[in-house]
Amino acid sequence: MKKRIQAPKGRMIHLGEVAHLLAQGDEEKLKRLPVARFQPGNSSVMMVEWMDVVRVLRQIGPEWDFRQIGPPHTIVEQSSPLNRSRALLVFPVWLLLFVGSGLAIMNFHADVSMLEVHQRIHYLLTGVESERPLLLQIPYSLGIGLGMLIFFNHVWKRKLNEEPTPLELEVFLYQENIDQYFVDHEKAKRAGSHDSSG
Template sequence: MTTPIYVRMKQSIRIPVKKEIRLYDVAKVTGTLLKKQTIENMILHRIKAEDKNIIVIDSYSIVDQIVSRFPEREVEILGPNQCVVHIERKKKKPPFFVVLFIWLLLFIGAAMAIMNFHYDVAMESVQQKLHYMLTGEEEKHPLWIQVPYSLGLGIGMILFFNHWFSKKFNEEPNPMEVEVFKYQEDLDHYVAIHENKVEQKDEDR
């Protein structure tokens, strides 16, 4: 009875620019009586200029190479059938004025959104009525309500997004990180289906 080689593929990875993608980059290998280092160093793909920044490594190419070298062994693929490789090329830091412009644009946009929301729900009128209910006096600008409310709004947003600049308050992902993760997962799934170079080569034969 032949002993199987177990290969657990990664769903998505990011690697710096290099000439070759080897098996250890996209998967983990285990099994008994295994020449692990030899298998892990198998070259799966040589990076070319036309590859751009995304490469899809299919499990078929892994099985094909292992079986060709070790025909007496069985190969079991665990996890996803493709690994989407994102090649991270060196990026230039954006100019300071571009960062400042984007920051001001987002700040003004967020401020306008909050102010328009408050205008739509008549927040000022609500706060005036709340002040009258609690004190029995009419006040056009009940600052003792408006100031804590404004501070609480900012603190609430910080706690909601679980970030203060680069610092996180706990290990839980914030809603933005969850949405970015879902987007990246959908993107990787799309790329794995529509840009699978191994399947395209098979169809061309």
């Protein structure tokens, strides 16, 4: 079973979309078997379990032997076309994050009295007191930007190396937690519906 896929609402989801198949015979025919469909009342995410796949395959080959490898379910997310209102939100969010991070850095420097620290280090290194120790402040400012590039592992769209960025890791862990929550929630819902029908 594949971990997660996207499909438009209302379209039939086929076996080849939710599972990798290895079979003797006509694999292409098996891949085209309908497994599930988003119903109008469904949420934007649904789960196709291994048992749903077995149920479909049993109708064609009751004597067949099935083996499941990997996760026992596939999460199917409703794909939606990108609308303009969402795209227009990118600039205000970017601006908010840019200004917010700038303010956070400036407030941090004010809290730790960075100017006084630079003035003191400048005096210790040169023996000259300076109101604006640019000799330290310019490399320090450039170093903050360079450090951010190295930390986030991106220069425009190019990655510096193959390691995932901290943001990619956080998004990955967040998606893993959402998927696990959805699986647990869906299993509890299905168990409740089986109890009430039994």
